[in-house]
Amino acid sequence: MAVNTEAYQSIKKELDAKQVTLVAVSKTKPVEDILALYDLGQRDFGENYVQELVDKQAQLPKDIRWHFIGHLQRNKVKYIVPFVHMIHGVDSFKLFDEINSQASKINREVKCLFQVHISDEETKFGFSGDELHLTLNTIKKYNQMDKYKNVEINGLMGMASFSDDMEKVRGEFRNLKILFDQCTEKFTTLSMGMSGDYKIAVEEGSTMVRVGSLLFGARNYAK
Numbered sequence: 001m002a003v004n005t006e007a008y009q010s011i012k013k014e015l016d017a018k019q020v021t022l023v024a025v026s027k028t029k030p031v032e033d034i035l036a037l038y039d040l041g042q043r044d045f046g047e048n049y050v051q052e053l054v055d056k057q058a059q060l061p062k063d064i065r066w067h068f069i070g071h072l073q074r075n076k077v078k079y080i081v082p083f084v085h086m087i088h089g090v091d092s093f094k095l096f097d098e099i100n101s102q103a104s105k106i107n108r109e110v111k112c113l114f115q116v117h118i119s120d121e122e123t124k125f126g127f128s129g130d131e132l133h134l135t136l137n138t139i140k141k142y143n144q145m146d147k148y149k150n151v152e153i154n155g156l157m158g159m160a161s162f163s164d165d166m167e168k169v170r171g172e173f174r175n176l177k178i179l180f181d182q183c184t185e186k187f188t189t190l191s192m193g194m195s196g197d198y199k200i201a202v203e204e205g206s207t208m209v210r211v212g213s214l215l216f217g218a219r220n221y222a223k
């Protein structure tokens with residue numbers, strides 16, 4: 001087992017002092033590893049594959065707050081809506097609409113973050129700043145008709161470029177924070193920062209970081 005409990009304790013302490021929420025990203029890791037951090041008090045865990053999340057959720061304590069941080073396909077929303085705490089990667093209006101409709105069927109309210117494309121990489125999902133404003137305005141209009149009652153938009157999520165150029169990464173986080181501050185909704189959550197860049201993200205105003213490999217060790221996708 002490669003869980004680094006010392007790293008966990010020190011990162012947790014550092015983030016608690018700044019009131020930043022730590023989401024421990026456990027994708028590809030076994031339930032024993034998750035329990036090792038659970039036993040130390042960790043409750044927020046992040047996964048990005050639907051089937052893996054569903055399997056783990058069934059085996060683990062029910063007071064875990066599960067964060068879905070991957071790209072979510074609309075036809076899979078129904079599998080996680082019954083228990084998921086927060087969906088970070090909402091990157092289209094249609095996905096948002098589907099989350100609401102599945103959640104309304106079971107009378108749940110699901111927390112969502114809108115994903116914004118902040119890197120210069122083409123493979124990363126998310127809204128542009130303009131698309132985000134348009135979408136939020138559309139939702140505001142529908143909300144006056146009481147339409148989206150089963151989703152709570154808590155804020156924004158973004159991923160910086162995979163780059164050694166930390167000033168570039170910092171600039172991308174800074175842009176996301178500017179966008180976050182421009183939104184007139186009562187947003188509370190700005191999810192940005194991973195193992196390699198969470199310190200910079202926190203300096204730039206992150207309220208929630210998603211850290212995997214620093215806590216659980218490197219991931220092995222070959223297995």
Ligand SMILES: *Cc1c(COP(=O)(O)O)cnc(C)c1O
Binds near residue numbers: 070
């Ligand atoms: C895997 C993943 C993380 C964690 O990455 P690490 O570099 O291992 O900390 C964070 N966010 C998302 C969206 C991920 O897919």
